[in-house]
Amino acid sequence: MEKIKNLNKFTRTNIRAYGLIILAFIVLFPLQSTGIISNSISGQLVPICTYIVMAISLNLTVGFLGELSLGHAGFMSVGAFTGVITAICLQEVIPSAALRLLIAIIAGGIAAGVAGFLIGIPVLRLRGDYLAIVTLAFGEIIKNIINCLYVGVDSNGLHMSMTNAEALGMINGKLIINGPQGAVGITKIASFTAGILLILFALFIILNLVNSKSGRAVTAIRDNRIAAESVGISVTRYKLTAFIISAVLAGMAGALYAMNFSTIAAKKFDFNTSILILVFVVLGGMGNIVGSIVATALLYILPELLREYADYRMLIYAIVLILVMLLTNSEKAKQMRERFVYKWKKRLRKNNDQQEGLKNG
Amino acid sequence: MDRMVPVPSNAIVPERDLGRPPILETHHLGIDFGGLTAVDELSLTVGRTEIAGLIGPNGAGKTTVFNLLTNVYQPTRGAIMLDGKSTAKKTTAQVNRMGIARTFQNIRLFSNMSVLDNVKVGLHNSIHQNLAASVTHLFGYKKSEKKSREEALELLSFFHMEDLANKRAGSLPYGAQRRLEIVRALATHPGIILLDEPAAGMNPSETAELMENIRKIRDTFQIAVMLIEHDMNLVMNICEGICVLDHGKVIAKGTPEEIKSNPVVIEAYLGKKKGADEECSE
Numbered sequence: 001m002e003k004i005k006n007l008n009k010f011t012r013t014n015i016r017a018y019g020l021i022i023l024a025f026i027v028l029f030p031l032q033s034t035g036i037i038s039n040s041i042s043g044q045l046v047p048i049c050t051y052i053v054m055a056i057s058l059n060l061t062v063g064f065l066g067e068l069s070l071g072h073a074g075f076m077s078v079g080a081f082t083g084v085i086t087a088i089c090l091q092e093v094i095p096s097a098a099l100r101l102l103i104a105i106i107a108g109g110i111a112a113g114v115a116g117f118l119i120g121i122p123v124l125r126l127r128g129d130y131l132a133i134v135t136l137a138f139g140e141i142i143k144n145i146i147n148c149l150y151v152g153v154d155s156n157g158l159h160m161s162m163t164n165a166e167a168l169g170m171i172n173g174k175l176i177i178n179g180p181q182g183a184v185g186i187t188k189i190a191s192f193t194a195g196i197l198l199i200l201f202a203l204f205i206i207l208n209l210v211n212s213k214s215g216r217a218v219t220a221i222r223d224n225r226i227a228a229e230s231v232g233i234s235v236t237r238y239k240l241t242a243f244i245i246s247a248v249l250a251g252m253a254g255a256l257y258a259m260n261f262s263t264i265a266a267k268k269f270d271f272n273t274s275i276l277i278l279v280f281v282v283l284g285g286m287g288n289i290v291g292s293i294v295a296t297a298l299l300y301i302l303p304e305l306l307r308e309y310a311d312y313r314m315l316i317y318a319i320v321l322i323l324v325m326l327l328t329n330s331e332k333a334k335q336m337r338e339r340f341v342y343k344w345k346k347r348l349r350k351n352n353d354q355q356e357g358l359k360n361g
Numbered sequence: 362m363d364r365m366v367p368v369p370s371n372a373i374v375p376e377r378d379l380g381r382p383p384i385l386e387t388h389h390l391g392i393d394f395g396g397l398t399a400v401d402e403l404s405l406t407v408g409r410t411e412i413a414g415l416i417g418p419n420g421a422g423k424t425t426v427f428n429l430l431t432n433v434y435q436p437t438r439g440a441i442m443l444d445g446k447s448t449a450k451k452t453t454a455q456v457n458r459m460g461i462a463r464t465f466q467n468i469r470l471f472s473n474m475s476v477l478d479n480v481k482v483g484l485h486n487s488i489h490q491n492l493a494a495s496v497t498h499l500f501g502y503k504k505s506e507k508k509s510r511e512e513a514l515e516l517l518s519f520f521h522m523e524d525l526a527n528k529r530a531g532s533l534p535y536g537a538q539r540r541l542e543i544v545r546a547l548a549t550h551p552g553i554i555l556l557d558e559p560a561a562g563m564n565p566s567e568t569a570e571l572m573e574n575i576r577k578i579r580d581t582f583q584i585a586v587m588l589i590e591h592d593m594n595l596v597m598n599i600c601e602g603i604c605v606l607d608h609g610k611v612i613a614k615g616t617p618e619e620i621k622s623n624p625v626v627i628e629a630y631l632g633k634k635k636g637a638d639e640e641c642s643e
Contacts, residue, residue: 212495
């Protein structure tokens with residue numbers, strides 16, 4: 001106990017974040033493989049993992065960079081569809097599902113990263129509300145483009161069209177993205193283990209970044225842009241870096257998410273999804289990675305658990321949202337929590353002393 | 362309106378810097394905001410290790426001069442030469458890398474970061490750590506972090522602030538925040554440091570300590586200091602050259618003794634003697 005206290009803040013956050021994820025894996029993996037938890041919850045494990053990665057990556061933009069992005073689902077979408085195309089194209093070439101999944105996730109990450117770079121250059125010149133509006137538009141544009149996109153593959157390679165499936169002109173080809181219906185015929189290769197590994201990867205990247213030269217520059221820009229410039233930090237460069245890293249991780253999460261279903265449509269990644277992820281980040285606390293993880297897990301499972309009380313489901317969900325907001329953000333609640341923790345610690349110490357006394361006596 | 366006092370062109374450069382090229386020169390610098398001329402015909406020279414003062418009544422354009430020197434504003438006219446190189450068309454960050462560091466009138470710290478991290482951000486451009494090292498904590502991360510930590514602590518100890526290293530910068534008392542801002546500016550290894558009202562809100566003993574510190578900065582780092590200040594005791598005590606601004610124009614340049622007895626300066630601060638008499642008689 002004493003040892004943990006003496007470690008610096010960085011190491012403490014690391015232990016908490018990694019520990020939480022590994023613990024969740026150790027508890028949930030046997031339950032899932034032996035089929036103890038219900039099918040509906042078990043089916044939610046991969047989506048929960050991807051949403052945790054989404055929340056962590058958005059926390060980099062919103063919490064550490066301090067810019068409100070409302071188009072995070074757009075990057076998820078780019079990653080998802082790139083991942084699906086990659087996986088289906090490689091179906092015959094690479095028999096190993098795990099390797100195919102890995103390549104699909106990397107491809108999704110790269111595509112989303114490129115999108116992040118292209119959108120980042122004009123967008124990061126804007127500030128505050130304007131940036132939020134443009135990112136919102138970006139998400140919607142991506143959704144609408146993919147909605148009328150037709151992609152297929154045959155022996156001649158990849159075909160693409162924006163009009164209809166016939167325009168692809170394939171001979172015995174396989175349709176991958178069928179316009180508004182989205183990607184079809186996906187082999188489900190995502191697994192809970194892959195989800196956990198992706199979370200660990202995202203944590204590794206972001207927790208390391210925050211505690212480094214680049215991360216300090218990003219936080220400095222958030223705290224005071226003018227002062228950051230005055231000490232020689234190139235604001236555009238570090239904003240772009242953080243934005244792209246955030247996009248890459250979102251793309252990877254998107255690819256994993258898509259591989260968990262047999263079909264996936266572009267309308268899944270709409271404005272509501274972006275807002276949902278933002279809700280996870282805000283409720284978990286901006287700049288608080290562990291908070292993002294906990295908030296995502298709780299708020300994602302909650303509607304599932306409440307399924308039997310279908311009539312009151314959304315009512316309870318709303319009340320929980322408000323309670324969490326009050327408990328994490330109000331000064332009174334913070335003081336109450338601190339008092340409680342203090343008393344609890346005191347009692348613990350007393351008990352320890354008594355036990356020691358008994359031993360010695 | 363011809364109030365310019367003829368002064369020798371380099372009266373502001375102290376003797377020990379005479380043989381060396383100046384760190385900072387401005388030539389006929391001016392800026393207009395719309396139809397308003399905020400600064401006009403500003404020609405300054407600051408020696409390598411000089412402590413220079415920029416004074417003037419409220420609204421004279423002193424902070425605007427600092428914003429021009431750091432390229433926060435682009436000048437409408439004139440040129441700025443830093444160590445013999447023009448700073449035209451550079452960004453604020455680039456100008457800092459060329460050797461100008463500054464503090465702000467209304468303190469601008471990274472208030473949610475620790476004191477140590479504030480200084481480390483100041484060391485940003487002297488830490489050799491690429492993005493790959495930042496993200497993976499490999500490739501020389503440990504070495505560069507250790508070096509930056511040591512250097513930051515050394516700079517903090519200069520102001521006896523090493524005990525505060527792990528405190529949140531925003532939670533420091535006012536005087537310590539001002540000192541931290543100076544440390545952060547020094548961390549960028551500047552050739553000249555611009556201090557915007559460093560003694561604002563300080564009591565006399567704190568101001569005395571500040572004066573010592575400013576001299577110490579100049580002697581230890583061998584850099585030039587230029588400061589805006591309303592505390593005349595501080596200005597007259599430590600500045601070797603003083604430039605007085607009024608309505609965006611230089612009304613006098615010279616040593617503290619020359620400035621003290623300059624009638625134009627007294628008039629700018631206190632108003633015309635005749636006018637004052639009339640007021641009394643009413």
